Amino acid sequence: MSEPAFQDQYPDDYAHCYGCGRLHAEGHHLKSYWDGEETVCRYTPDPKYTGGFPGFLYGGMIASLIDCHGAGTAAAAKARQDGKPISRFVTASLKVDYLAPTPINTELEIRGKVVEIKGRKVIVDLVVFAAGTTCATGTVVMVQLKEQN
């Protein structure tokens, strides 16, 4: 993981996302990297993001992890295919399946796999793991901003 995180390569004007923007003062600052043909993001949720009962993460945060790591994966995959710098993608569609409760205070691993790159559109499948358990899966459709194309 010697390359900078995908999000650390976003142009400054597009680096303000609450989930993953390096320039957001209070955001989560999620970081995504290549791991072979897949991508990976690791994040340990704080108890303030507790869901319906103690010890577990609320669903919106799980969706955010899939969303932001999916956006980063789309951007990196398109850049790698085109041999260009990373550009900014936005979420057109976000689907999440919650398979098992996701713990807080445990390092989560979010893995991404590119399904399709077509023009400005990239589809990514994602999985959220906690200590070897698959807690959630998701699919995102990401679209490259026209001005970044």
Ligand SMILES: CCCCCCCC(=O)SCCNC(=O)CCNC(=O)[C@H](O)C(C)(C)COP(=O)(O)OP(=O)(O)OC[C@H]1O[C@@H](n2cnc3c(N)ncnc32)[C@H](O)[C@@H]1OP(=O)(O)O
């Ligand atoms: C500076 C701008 C910042 C934008 C705000 C960023 C906020 C974020 O944090 S991202 C999270 C929320 N997401 C948003 O707010 C995005 C709002 N939506 C939009 O701006 C537009 O709908 C946008 C950019 C996603 C797509 O619009 P547009 O650029 O006109 O693309 P369009 O030509 O319609 O579609 C491109 C491809 O994506 C597909 N697509 C678009 N929307 C969807 C969707 N909801 N589901 C599935 N596929 C979709 C299209 O079918 C098309 O695919 P194909 O090439 O195979 O036909």
